[in-house]
Amino acid sequence: MLKGKVVVLGVTGSIAAYKAADLASKLAQAGASVDVVMTPSATEFVTPLTFRSLTPGSVVVDMFEAAIEHVELARRADVVVVAPATATTIARLAHGLAEEMVSLTVLATKAPVLVCPAMDSQMFENPATQANLETLRARGMTIVGPEMGRLASGRMGAGRLPDSETILGAIRYVLGRGGDLAGRKVVVTAGGTREPIDPVRYVGNYSSGKMGYAVAEAARDRGADVVLVSAPTALATPSGVRLVSVQQAAEMRDAVVGECRDAQALVMAAAVADYQPSATAEQKMKRHTETLSLELTRTPDILAEAGKGFVRVGFAAESEELVANARRKLESKGLDLIVANDITGPESAFDADTNRVVILDRAGGEERLPVMTKYEVAQRILDRVVELLAKGS
Ligand SMILES: Cc1cc2nc3c(=O)[nH]c(=O)nc-3n(C[C@H](O)[C@H](O)[C@H](O)COP(=O)(O)O)c2cc1C
Structure with a gap:
């Protein structure tokens, strides 16, 4: 099901960015071809080298320095997955900005997009974030999570990135939409x-x-x-x-x-x-x-x-x-x-x-x-x- 599919994984500047490494690895193990795009903030949390070591695909942070055309990954994608998605990135996607590789790729793609929010519960509950997520939903993007639990701040609440298995299931679901059932x-x-x-x-x-x-x-x-x-x-x-x-x-x-x-x-x-x-x-x-x-x-x-x-x-x-x-x-x-x-x-x-x-x-x-x-x-x-x-x- 994931074999041969091109998954473009967008990683943004959340404390949960390290979990994206596990997701990339599981996607590659399932036979997907994984390309990674990262925001500059994401590289504060996890290095591009981590993803380069986990998948043979491209890892792009700087659109001006990339070895491939800036919209190439957006075109190639069967699905784009933004995991974790920060409040800032969600706001960018809602407003159609394209100032770094993650939002540019989402703006330029015709593939289905999954957005997996991860942030402190107060940021998540803020009406600005809620309205932005509603905008993305209304445009046909699939929002996965966040889950309830203990957050990096120590507080309990909604804001955790779902585990890799849950995100993988959501990717399979989106990719299966045209299947024989x-x-x-x-x-x-x-x-x-x-x-x-x-x-x-x-x-x-x-x-x-x-x-x-x-x-x-x-x-x-x-x-x-x-x-x-x-x-x-x-x-x-x-x-x-x-x-x-x-x-x-x-x-x-x-x-x-x-x-x-x-x-x-x-x-x-x-x-x-x-x-x-x-x-x-x-x-x-x-x-x-x-x-x-x-x-x-x-x-x-x-x-x-x-x-x-x-x-x-x-x-x-x-x-x-x-x-x-x-x-x-x-x-x-x-x-x-x-x-x-x-x-x-x-x-x-x-x-x-x-x-x-x-x-x-x-x-x-x-x-x-x-x-x-x-x-x-x-x-x-x-x-x-x-x-x-x-x-x-
Ligand atoms: C230690 C630390 C952890 C952070 N974790 C999150 C987070 O989980 N979710 C979030 O929306 N922002 C988080 N931020 C704030 C973002 O990194 C910041 O808003 C940044 O501008 C996001 O940029 P990006 O969306 O381009 O990656 C965190 C900041 C710091 C310093």
């Missing part, structure tokens, strides 16, 4: 539901949510409008994805049914509890008896209630008779595809970053994939979803 709404479920026993305990499962989050990211990277209905996980919300947080199967059902009304695809990667406690104790249960029986009731069948008229993909995590059990589920639930994974192998265990799956379809087809990262598996599933959408199913 552009204009399609994809609903993805993830995580393991929690069915409450009492105020402190629940019936749960080992699902990490990684597979569903990978599907959400991959769909976003192909231009889809993604809604991620997620049970609790330890994962960060992918940029550009709308998160609906739920706990129980019944809440997940409500969210999925609502979201699927105008969706073109549903990918159910969540590990939904099959049973929930028949009653939830109002107070914390005490350890009085030697044994304790818990009565369980079947949870709603989300796929059955989600409706029809869109591509429906289920997952089957099995510990035995993988393909036979998955095919039974595909047929009984009337799915278009089912992704079967054998949870007994280390490469496809619950918390693993890889998976080994078989994709079964309605026509009896069985696509056996080798061990891949969950993101790669997600892309292969979405290849099939795109095929089905093209056929109009």
Whole structure:
């Protein structure tokens, strides 16, 4: 997705400028061609040499001394990312100034622009900064962050530069806008539901949510409008994805049914509890008896209630008779595809970053994939979803 893309990274004079080095490095590792433009103030915080060492691309500070034409990088860019963006630079961009390389490049480019503000919270909250950001938004630029947290001044507030992963996600989102899922709404479920026993305990499962989050990211990277209905996980919300947080199967059902009304695809990667406690104790249960029986009731069948008229993909995590059990589920639930994974192998265990799956379809087809990262598996599933959408199913 980032392979072969030209990312022009604009670095400005914020205390967070050192984080841009990590971003440049991660972009280069992801296969992007990275050129860096810096304001003179940025070089007070981090040297051009840092970026020259991290990426083979150009690093330009002085437009009058540059070895390339002053608008060359603006023309070459697939995306321009200003990270961190100071209040001063944001004001320059809002006013169309071009007095140093970062604002000149933004003014001269036709590529999408991401602006990642980083500053003290009082500078960020100032009406001048807010109005300038609104101007940039209205012109179609994407504003990423800032995040809440501890600032360089020691105060808590909004002003922190988001981490590199979040900015990378936003770049992927912007670059994916013209992808083969552009204009399609994809609903993805993830995580393991929690069915409450009492105020402190629940019936749960080992699902990490990684597979569903990978599907959400991959769909976003192909231009889809993604809604991620997620049970609790330890994962960060992918940029550009709308998160609906739920706990129980019944809440997940409500969210999925609502979201699927105008969706073109549903990918159910969540590990939904099959049973929930028949009653939830109002107070914390005490350890009085030697044994304790818990009565369980079947949870709603989300796929059955989600409706029809869109591509429906289920997952089957099995510990035995993988393909036979998955095919039974595909047929009984009337799915278009089912992704079967054998949870007994280390490469496809619950918390693993890889998976080994078989994709079964309605026509009896069985696509056996080798061990891949969950993101790669997600892309292969979405290849099939795109095929089905093209056929109009
Ligand atoms: C130690 C220090 C840290 C600074 N950090 C920030 C910052 O995080 N965000 C910001 O908007 N300005 C910050 N400034 C002020 C900018 O460096 C200053 O406004 C500068 O003119 C920005 O220029 P530029 O946008 O051309 O890089 C800081 C200044 C100093 C001295």
